[in-house]
Amino acid sequence: MSSSADKVSAKPRPTIKAVRGTRDLLPDQTPLWNHVESTARAIFSRYGFGEIRTPVFEDTSLFSRSVGEETDIVSKEMFTWEDRARAASEKAQSLTLRPESTAGTVRAYIEHKLGESGALQKLYYIGPQFRRERPQRGRYRQFWQIGAEVIGPPSSGSESPLRDAEILEMLSSYLDALGITNWTLQLNSVGSSEDRARYNAALRDALAPIKDKLTPDNQRRAETNPLRVLDSKDDQDQALIAALPKIADFLSAESRVHFDAVLAALDACSVPYTLNPRLVRGLDYYTRTTFEFTVPSGDASGLGTQNAILGGGRYDGLSEMLGGPRAPGIGFAIGEDRLILTLQALHASGAPHLASEMWAGKKLDAYIAPLSPAQNPVALALARELRAAGLSIEVGEGTFKLRKSFDIADSLARHIILLGEDEVATNTLTVKTFATAEQTKVARAELFSKLRH
Numbered sequence: 001m002s003s004s005a006d007k008v009s010a011k012p013r014p015t016i017k018a019v020r021g022t023r024d025l026l027p028d029q030t031p032l033w034n035h036v037e038s039t040a041r042a043i044f045s046r047y048g049f050g051e052i053r054t055p056v057f058e059d060t061s062l063f064s065r066s067v068g069e070e071t072d073i074v075s076k077e078m079f080t081w082e083d084r085a086r087a088a089s090e091k092a093q094s095l096t097l098r099p100e101s102t103a104g105t106v107r108a109y110i111e112h113k114l115g116e117s118g119a120l121q122k123l124y125y126i127g128p129q130f131r132r133e134r135p136q137r138g139r140y141r142q143f144w145q146i147g148a149e150v151i152g153p154p155s156s157g158s159e160s161p162l163r164d165a166e167i168l169e170m171l172s173s174y175l176d177a178l179g180i181t182n183w184t185l186q187l188n189s190v191g192s193s194e195d196r197a198r199y200n201a202a203l204r205d206a207l208a209p210i211k212d213k214l215t216p217d218n219q220r221r222a223e224t225n226p227l228r229v230l231d232s233k234d235d236q237d238q239a240l241i242a243a244l245p246k247i248a249d250f251l252s253a254e255s256r257v258h259f260d261a262v263l264a265a266l267d268a269c270s271v272p273y274t275l276n277p278r279l280v281r282g283l284d285y286y287t288r289t290t291f292e293f294t295v296p297s298g299d300a301s302g303l304g305t306q307n308a309i310l311g312g313g314r315y316d317g318l319s320e321m322l323g324g325p326r327a328p329g330i331g332f333a334i335g336e337d338r339l340i341l342t343l344q345a346l347h348a349s350g351a352p353h354l355a356s357e358m359w360a361g362k363k364l365d366a367y368i369a370p371l372s373p374a375q376n377p378v379a380l381a382l383a384r385e386l387r388a389a390g391l392s393i394e395v396g397e398g399t400f401k402l403r404k405s406f407d408i409a410d411s412l413a414r415h416i417i418l419l420g421e422d423e424v425a426t427n428t429l430t431v432k433t434f435a436t437a438e439q440t441k442v443a444r445a446e447l448f449s450k451l452r453h
């Protein structure tokens with residue numbers, strides 16, 4: 001008899017899909033993500049990094065003051081909303097889903113007075129970031145970053161070029177450990193904030209006569225923040241940008257010496273790099289060293305045009321920009337989605353550098369097949385015992401035909417355990433090992449050691 005509730009639910013309802021630019025990572029994908037993350041944790045901890053977890057949303061002004069009003073990120077890409085006041089006395093607050101994690105990490109450094117111990121802080125994070133960009137391969141609206149920041153009072157050595165080189169050496173070791181060897185480290189210095197001010201003035205002068213030929217956004221930036229004109233992805237802008245002055249010609253002697261010391265330390269550790277005088281990066285807080293690791297673009301790398309797998313640099317004035325004490329720092333963020341795409345492309349091209357379970361998931365130790373519903377409770381009790389001993393177990397269902405149980409077990413597990421009336425009565429189980437097709441009777445007491453291998 002069908003009720004009226006059944007009739008209502010029989011009407012098909014529109015399905016709800018993941019929001020544009022976001023995606024689900026299913027169990028056949030997550031082993032690779034976990035591997036990339038656990039390798040990062042293991043390697044970063046060898047360099048003395050500890051994990052920091054900051055909130056996924058922050059006060060909007062945190063990003064406008066650090067990343068910069070004129071950047072693409074702040075001017076176009078943030079997910080921002082007014083958090084309504086709950087009481088008449090409270091003001092509504094503008095909140096934003098974090099588009100990056102350096103600002104939040106430095107806010108936490110200031111808020112928790114981490115500089116007061118005088119020690120260098122080495123912090124890393126793994127988590128989602130949000131930017132309203134046009135989605136394409138390797139570019140999402142929710143994406144993951146694995147990042148790290150080294151920050152502290154100048155007396156902690158936070159300004160030393162050694163720190164820059166150590167970060168870059170750590171990244172090269174990390175990528176090598178993952179089996180990504182086709183990277184190029186692009187390196188530049190954008191100078192101190194004074195060097196940047198002189199460079200910005202020169203850019204403003206050079207842009208004034210050609211301003212009308214730029215796209216409207218860049219006409220405005222040519223006056224307000226000329227450095228950001230260099231981020232333009234427009235072909236016509238790019239042709240004009242090629243003829244503009246280069247930051248390298250505006251570095252002070254001090255900035256030059258710092259950069260040369262970074263290069264010398266990289267040479268000493270045999271980390272290869274390519275100097276790229278146009279690498280200014282799309283965020284305002286950078287000073288001195290800036291860098292990106294790229295892989296070849298195109299289908300072979302799995303990334304199409306989004307071939308920067310990570311980026312970073314120094315931000316010696318960021319803490320002060322956020323009202324904190326002087327605390328020079330340097331850090332990076334790896335685009336985890338892009339790292340995964342690169343690994344998948346390497347795998348597809350036959351590079352045998354990662355264990356097979358990264359791609360197909362790991363098989364369970366055993367599948368218990370109760371031969372009739374009467375054995376279901378015993379099967380669950382046996383599973384409980386074996387799981388408690390550390391084995392991974394799936395339990396079938398007594399109504400399944402034997403053929404079906406074998407098929408499911410073969411796809412999920414290394415062994416099948418048959419559990420019928422006889423087995424329960426004699427306390428002896430029938431175990432088949434799929435790899436060898438061997439089927440034996442095993443005493444209950446021997447079961448654990450049989451399944452372990």
Ligand code: HAM
Nearest residue numbers: 100102139140143308309310311312313331332333335
């Ligand atoms: P960023 O260059 O904006 O730097 O981002 C770092 C990396 O995140 C990029 O190289 C890219 O791999 C990845 N990424 C950025 N946007 C997307 C997206 N829409 N979809 C997928 N991946 C993306 C920063 O975020 C700085 N906070 C890095 C830093 C840390 N600098 C100093 N410390």
